[in-house]
Amino acid sequence: MTEIREQAVKAAEELCDAAGLKKGQILVVGCSSSEIIGKKIGSCSSEETAQEVYDALQSVLRPRGIYLAAQCCEHLNRAIIIEAEAVPGAEICNVVPQPKAGGSFATAAYNDMKNPVALEEIKADAGLDIGNTLIGMHLKRVAVPVRLKEKYIGEAPLVAARTRPKFIGGCRAVYNDALGVDNRR
Numbered sequence: 001m002t003e004i005r006e007q008a009v010k011a012a013e014e015l016c017d018a019a020g021l022k023k024g025q026i027l028v029v030g031c032s033s034s035e036i037i038g039k040k041i042g043s044c045s046s047e048e049t050a051q052e053v054y055d056a057l058q059s060v061l062r063p064r065g066i067y068l069a070a071q072c073c074e075h076l077n078r079a080i081i082i083e084a085e086a087v088p089g090a091e092i093c094n095v096v097p098q099p100k101a102g103g104s105f106a107t108a109a110y111n112d113m114k115n116p117v118a119l120e121e122i123k124a125d126a127g128l129d130i131g132n133t134l135i136g137m138h139l140k141r142v143a144v145p146v147r148l149k150e151k152y153i154g155e156a157p158l159v160a161a162r163t164r165p166k167f168i169g170g171c172r173a174v175y176n177d178a179l180g181v182d183n184r185r
Contacts, residue, residue: 001048001049001052003154004036004049004052004053004056004153004154005052005053005055005056006056007150007152007153007154007158008052008053008056008057008153009056009057009059009060010149010150011128011148011150011153011158011160012027012056012057012060012061012128013060014146014148014149014150014160015027015126015128015146015148015160015162016060016061016064016066016126018146018148018160018162019125019126019146019162019163020162021064021066021125021126022065022066023064023065023066024065024066024067024086025066025067025125025126026066026067026068026069026082026086026122026124026125026126027057027061027066027067027068027069027124027125027126027127027128028069028070028071028080028122028124028126028127028128028135028138028139029057029068029069029070029071029105029127029128029129029130029135030071030078030105030127030128030129030130030131030133030134030135031050031053031054031070031071031103031105031128031130031131031133031156032073032103032105032130032131032132032133032156033045033046033047033049033050033053033103033104033105034046034131035130035131035132035154035155035156035157036049036053036130036131036153036154036155036156037049037154037155038154038155041131041132041133042073042074045099045100045103045104046104047099047104047107047108049104049154050099050103050104050105050107050108051104051108053105053130053153054068054070054105054108054109054112055108057128058112067082067083067086068082068109069081069082069086069122069124069138070082070105070106070108070109070110071105071106071133071135071138072097072102072103072106072118073101073102073103073106073133075100075101075102075103076095076097076101076102076103076106076118077120078133078134078137078138079093079095079097079102079106079118079119079120080118080119080120080121080122080138081097081102081106081109081110081113081116081117081118082109082113082116082117082119082122083113083114083115083116083117084115084116084117085115087117087119087122090117090119091119091120092117092118092119093118093119093120094118095118096110096118097109097110097118121137121138122138123138123139123140124138124139124140124163125140125162125163126139126146126160126161126162126163127139127143127160127161128158128159128160129158129159129160129161130153130156130158131153131156131157132156132157132159135161136161139161139163140163141163141166142163142164142165142166142167143161143162143163144161144162144163144164145159145160145161146160146161146162147160148160
């Protein structure tokens with residue numbers, strides 16, 4: 001477990017730095033504890049492994065004021081578990097994740113958070129996908145891959161992303177001159 005914890009901490013630190021995450025921003029995490037222990041996703045949920053990864057990630061995120069959004073498994077349609085204060089006014093769902101229905105990682109998050117809520121979707125600022133859990137639907141546009149030094153957590157492949165605002169101008173952009181510089185007048 002020490003190696004898994006160290007891998008998770010390094011990955012979170014590197015992604016936070018690469019993405020320039022700031023206090024109040026959201027990092028979505030999809031985590032297959034089955035994949036971490038070398039099994040097929042969804043086949044061998046490990047509460048102990050999930051808790052270790054969750055604790056490791058929070059040891060990096062909480063001091064920085066970054067919210068962790070835990071993606072549930074497909075049995076809960078990849079819903080999100082997050083602190084209510086991170087999403088004021090969001091439309092919440094009534095579900096409590098379990099190791100075999102939501103996943104061990106989302107269960108660990110729900111059990112640890114002060115005031116957890118479930119959402120159908122979120123638009124996070126960055127993401128960690130541990131074990132090919134498909135977090136892309138929960139990232140803001142435009143998602144940009146981040147190549148981390150850590151390639152695995154346990155035996156699970158690790159993919160990371162940050163987001164950036166859309167580029168809608170630049171040297172190759174074509175503009176409509178009839179609209180002028182300031183078309184608000």
